[in-house]
Amino acid sequence: MTTASVTDPYSVSLAANSTHSQIVDLADAALQPAGWSALRKPPVPARPQIQELHVRDFSIADTTVPAEQRGTYLAFTQAQSAGMTHLRELAQAGTSYVHLLPTFDISTIPERRADQLQPPCDLAALPPDSGQQQDCVAQIAAQDGYNWGYDPFHYSTPEGSYATDPQGTPRINQYRQMVAGLNGAGLRVVVDVVYNHTTAAGTDPHSVLDQIVPGYYHRLLDDGTVANSTCCANTAPENAMMGKLVVDSVVLWAKQYKVDGFRFDLMGHHPKANILAVRAALDQLTVGKDGVDGKKIMIYGEGWNFGEVANDARFVQATQTNMAGTGIGTFNDRLRDAVRGGGPFDGDPRIQGFASGLYTAPNGDPANGTTAEQRARLLHYQDLIQVGLTGNLAAYEFVDSTGHRVTGAQVDYNGSPAGYTRLPAEGVTYVDAHDNEILYDALAYKLPTGTTAEQRARLQVLALSTTVFGQGTGFVTTGSDRLRSKSLDRNSFNSGDWFNQIRWNCAGGNGFGAGLPPAADNQDKWSYAQPLLADPALVPDCAAIDLAAARFQELLRIRASSPVFALGTAAQVQQRVAFPLSGPSATPGVITMTLDARGLDPRYRTVVVVFNAGATAATQTVSGYAGARFALHPVQAASADPLARQATFDGASGTFTVPARTVSVFVQPA
Numbered sequence: 117m118t119t120a121s122v123t124d125p126y127s128v129s130l131a132a133n134s135t136h137s138q139i140v141d142l143a144d145a146a147l148q149p150a151g152w153s154a155l156r157k158p159p160v161p162a163r164p165q166i167q168e169l170h171v172r173d174f175s176i177a178d179t180t181v182p183a184e185q186r187g188t189y190l191a192f193t194q195a196q197s198a199g200m201t202h203l204r205e206l207a208q209a210g211t212s213y214v215h216l217l218p219t220f221d222i223s224t225i226p227e228r229r230a231d232q233l234q235p236p237c238d239l240a241a242l243p244p245d246s247g248q249q250q251d252c253v254a255q256i257a258a259q260d261g262y263n264w265g266y267d268p269f270h271y272s273t274p275e276g277s278y279a280t281d282p283q284g285t286p287r288i289n290q291y292r293q294m295v296a297g298l299n300g301a302g303l304r305v306v307v308d309v310v311y312n313h314t315t316a317a318g319t320d321p322h323s324v325l326d327q328i329v330p331g332y333y334h335r336l337l338d339d340g341t342v343a344n345s346t347c348c349a350n351t352a353p354e355n356a357m358m359g360k361l362v363v364d365s366v367v368l369w370a371k372q373y374k375v376d377g378f379r380f381d382l383m384g385h386h387p388k389a390n391i392l393a394v395r396a397a398l399d400q401l402t403v404g405k406d407g408v409d410g411k412k413i414m415i416y417g418e419g420w421n422f423g424e425v426a427n428d429a430r431f432v433q434a435t436q437t438n439m440a441g442t443g444i445g446t447f448n449d450r451l452r453d454a455v456r457g458g459g460p461f462d463g464d465p466r467i468q469g470f471a472s473g474l475y476t477a478p479n480g481d482p483a484n485g486t487t488a489e490q491r492a493r494l495l496h497y498q499d500l501i502q503v504g505l506t507g508n509l510a511a512y513e514f515v516d517s518t519g520h521r522v523t524g525a526q527v528d529y530n531g532s533p534a535g536y537t538r539l540p541a542e543g544v545t546y547v548d549a550h551d552n553e554i555l556y557d558a559l560a561y562k563l564p565t566g567t568t569a570e571q572r573a574r575l576q577v578l579a580l581s582t583t584v585f586g587q588g589t590g591f592v593t594t595g596s597d598r599l600r601s602k603s604l605d606r607n608s609f610n611s612g613d614w615f616n617q618i619r620w621n622c623a624g625g626n627g628f629g630a631g632l633p634p635a636a637d638n639q640d641k642w643s644y645a646q647p648l649l650a651d652p653a654l655v656p657d658c659a660a661i662d663l664a665a666a667r668f669q670e671l672l673r674i675r676a677s678s679p680v681f682a683l684g685t686a687a688q689v690q691q692r693v694a695f696p697l698s699g700p701s702a703t704p705g706v707i708t709m710t711l712d713a714r715g716l717d718p719r720y721r722t723v724v725v726v727f728n729a730g731a732t733a734a735t736q737t738v739s740g741y742a743g744a745r746f747a748l749h750p751v752q753a754a755s756a757d758p759l760a761r762q763a764t765f766d767g768a769s770g771t772f773t774v775p776a777r778t779v780s781v782f783v784q785p786a
Contacts, residue, residue: 120319120327120328123136123137123270125270125324125325125361126272126364127221127273128140128142128272128273129284129288130270130273130276130284131283131284132276132282132284133226133227133276133282134223134227134273134276140284140285140288142288142372146285146289147289147292149292149293152296153407155295155296155374157299157304157376158299158302158303158304160304161212162679162684163541163587163588163589163590164212164414164541164590165211165212165213165589165592165672165675166211166213166589166590166591166592167211167214167215167592167593168549168550168593168594169214169216170216170217170264170550171189171191171216171217171275171294172187172261172616173594173613173616174594174618175187175188175192175194175197175199176617177613177619178191178618178620180194180620181199185280187278187613188278188279188280189279189287189293189294190280190290190293192293192297195300198620198621199620200301202620203298203301204302205669206597206669208302209673210672210676211303211672212303212304213377213414214298214303214304214305214306214594215308215377215379215591216308217308217550218265218266218307218308218310219265219274219275219278219291219307219308220265220269220270220272220274220275220309220310221268221269221271221273221274221276222263222269223267223268223269223316224258224267224610225262225263225265225275226259226261227279229261229277232277233260235252235253235256235612235614236255239252239614239630239631243650244631244649244650244652244655245631245632245645245650246631246632247632247635247642249603249631249632250611250615250633250634250635253611253612253614253615253634254634254636256612257610257611257612258610260612260613261277261613262610262611262612263610264609264610265310266347266381267315267322267348268310268311268314268315269314269315269322269324270324271311271365272368273287274290274291278290292374295374299374304376305377306376306377306379307373307375307377307378307379309365309378309380309381310381311351311353312346312351312353312380312381312382312385313344313349313382313385314333314334314349315348317334317342317349318330323349325351325358326342332352332357333351333357333361334350334351334352335350335351335354336352343423345385345423345425346382346385353386353390354431359387359390359393362386362393362394363390363394363397366378366398367397367398370410370413371401371407374407376412376413377413377416378394378413378414378415378416378417380415380417381417381418382417382418383417383418383419383420383434383435383446384418384420384421384434384436385423385433386434387432387433388432388434388442389431390434391417391434391442391444392442394415395415395444397410398410399411414445415444416445416447416544417434417445417447418446418447419434419435419437419438419446419447421433436536437533437536439542440510440536440537440539440542443539443541444542445542445589446542446543447546447591448504448543448545450503450534451503451545451547451582452546452548453469453529454469454497454500454501455579455582456472456555456558456559456562456579457472457474457497457562459530464483464644465553465558465561465562465644466479466481466483466561467481467484467562468481468484468490468562468563469494469497469562470498470501471547471559471575471578471582472558472559472575473567473731474490474493474494474497475487475490475494475704476704476729477564477567477730477731478490478564479563479564480564495517495702496528498698498707499516499517499534499698500527500534501582503534503535504534504545504582505545505582505586505587506524506540506543506586506689506693507537507539507540507543507587507683508534508535508537508542508545509524509535509543510525510535510536511525511690512535512686512693513690514694514698516698517700517702518700519700523535524536537588539685540587540588540684540689541588542588543586543587544588544591545583546583546591546592546593547579547582547583548592548596551606552606552607553605553606554593554595554596554600555576555579555593555596556572556576556599556600556601557604559572559576559579560572560604560628561645561648563575569654569656569659569660570659570660572599572660573599573656573660573664574663574759574776574777574778575729575777576596576599576664577667577668578728578779580597580668580671581671581727582727584671584672585671585674585675585681585779585781587681587683587689592668595618597665598626598661598664598665599660599661599664600619600626602615602633603627603628603629603630603649604628604632604633604641604645604648604649605634605637605638606633607637608633608634611634615630615634622658622661623658626655628649628656629650629652631649632646632649663756666755666757667756667760670760671779674751674752674781677719678713678716678717678719678720678723678783679713679716679717680692680712680720681711681723691712692711692712692716693709693710693711694709694710694712695708695710696708697736703734703736705728705730705734706726706727706734706774707726707727708727708736708738708772709724709726710722710724710738711723711724711725713786714786717786718786719783720784720785721785722783723784724738724741724746724781724782726772726774726781726782727779728774728775728778728779728780729777730776730777731776731777732776733776734773734774734776735771735772736773736774737769737770737771738770738772739770740770741767741770742768742770743768744767744770744784745785746783747765747782747783747785748761748764748765748783749781749782750783751781752780757778759775759776759778760775760778763782
């Protein structure tokens with residue numbers, strides 16, 4: 117017989133390092149920052165634009181934040197810091213949400229700063245292509261202050277290492293200060309939740325649920341062992357009390373911490389019914405009764421279909437296709453792969469895509485195929501991107517690269533339908549996230565090595581523009597607008613501050629050339645990585661970083677300038693969004709999208725977006741616009757990029773001319 121002494125899985129306060137549950141009243145005024153009860157929320161946007169962010173990454177290297185607050189919740193209260201200034205600028209341009217990587221109690225981070233080890237070497241002094249940095253970081257990886265946090269300990273208590281004092285209640289007050297600080301900057305707050313697994317099961321010191329009711333809260337395989345397809349001990353939210361824990365915990369975060377949204381990690385491992393129960397519970401929250409309007413809280417997640425639950429083997433899952441029509445979003449990997457090229461698990465990282473030079477600027481790697489094969493693949497990628505730009509609608513009809521009129525669901529994505537949503541908001545469009553190579557690093561692998569820093573900046577912006585100008589929900593990793601790099605690390609979950617920190621001062625580079633990425637997840641690509649990291653030309657200067665940042669904010673302002681970028685229904689998208697030059701004669705590397713704004717926009721009758729990923733200027737003639745009057749969007753007419761200002765329209769022929777590696781937006785007056 118085993119006797120267990122265990123903390124409460126419903127804990128709302130904990131001692132440092134989660135050794136003991138603490139009883140507190142979350143309504144106690146002493147735990148609430150000034151103005152908390154009357155906290156004003158930024159308005160809910162018609163079309164969300166999200167910045168993904170890790171609490172520690174955000175400020176650990178920001179010298180404009182007091183040293184004791186770097187890497188903590190309180191860094192978000194420093195309104196004049198470099199990081200908060202940048203977030204405020206993004207909010208003013210059109211970003212509406214910050215998505216925080218897990219901030220619940222994490223099992224693998226020593227919560228007291230004094231206990232967190234530092235790498236035992238001078239990392240900055242080592243060569244840019246050296247393996248010494250990753251070796252040095254790995255020595256203390258289990259005892260430093262860093263982890264992404266996908267290793268839950270207690271679901272409903274804030275993580276203590278992000279507080280200046282992890283003992284007891286300060287983390288509660290400081291978490292609320294963070295939410296207030298972000299809201300005050302004009303940003304709503306999404307939190308990343310990981311109810312699909314726990315760090316451990318059984319009698320492990322980091323196991324809580326399984327020590328209370330063994331074998332109940334976790335999903336068991338036929339042999340009685342705990343399933344671990346998610347990486348760790350899978351929970352079983354199909355069981356009544358685990359499903360209830362998910363709902364109760366979400367409601368607590370919504371009411372007590374006034375968060376504005378939830379991103380569900382590996383949501384496909386949840387029953388659809390469980391996620392709908394979360395939605396229903398949030399919808400019952402009101403300002404008068406609960407202090408928050410639950411109907412304004414958004415939900416999205418990873419709708420991947422794999423593991424012991426795949427293909428609805430145990431229940432109807434919360435996967436991409438199954439969530440269609442619910443209003444709950446799922447990440448669109450179709451557009452991601454088409455823009456970047458290949459997939460995140462390719463053995464050869466040099467497989468190119470739309471924004472990385474496929475066919476238009478080949479890198480010479482045999483994995484990309486012959487010239488004819490590259491052209492055909494690029495045109496198919498353009499089909500995937502066009503479906504993605506509609507919000508990944510299953511029923512959207514257009515002419516594909518074979519010349520047939522098809523629906524989004526009839527476009528192939530590795531044997532699955534490309535389009536799967538019923539509402540545009542259900543498509544979360546992204547080209548990078550915290551996992552897999554960040555965008556700059558993916559392009560570093562894929563672009564020809566002679567691509568200049570300025571050209572890389574323009575292609576980075578072009579790739580990001582597909583997440584901004586499409587219908588549905590846009591999603592960008594913080595720092596990608598500033599060419600952020602993780603030195604080619606594809607899985608930096610435990611790679612420490614050295615590989616993950618955001619460098620707000622462009623004079624210090626962007627993180628590229630910080631050494632070979634950690635061997636565990638990257639050694640198979642070191643032969644590709646080493647010559648790249650040794651090339652100083654791949655470290656962008658301030659001019660390139662500032663260009664990308666300025667251009668990204670221009671994209672946001674353009675999107676915010678017209679309601680036609682935020683259509684609410686599939687019927688509206690079908691009626692108003694078109695790709696007049698799609699089909700077998702489409703220009704490889706160029707997508708032209710028209711948006712009919714009549715009746716929606718008092719200023720513009722039509723908006724035309726031309727994405728030119730090619731290495732030369734592109735001309736796109738839309739015969740129906742011959743004799744029309746179009747001008748470059750006012751934001752782009754005053755662009756920080758002189759090249760972007762050179763885009764033109766010839767009214768006699770209806771021809772748009774767009775510079776190389778540039779997205780251009782033209783408007784027709786109402």
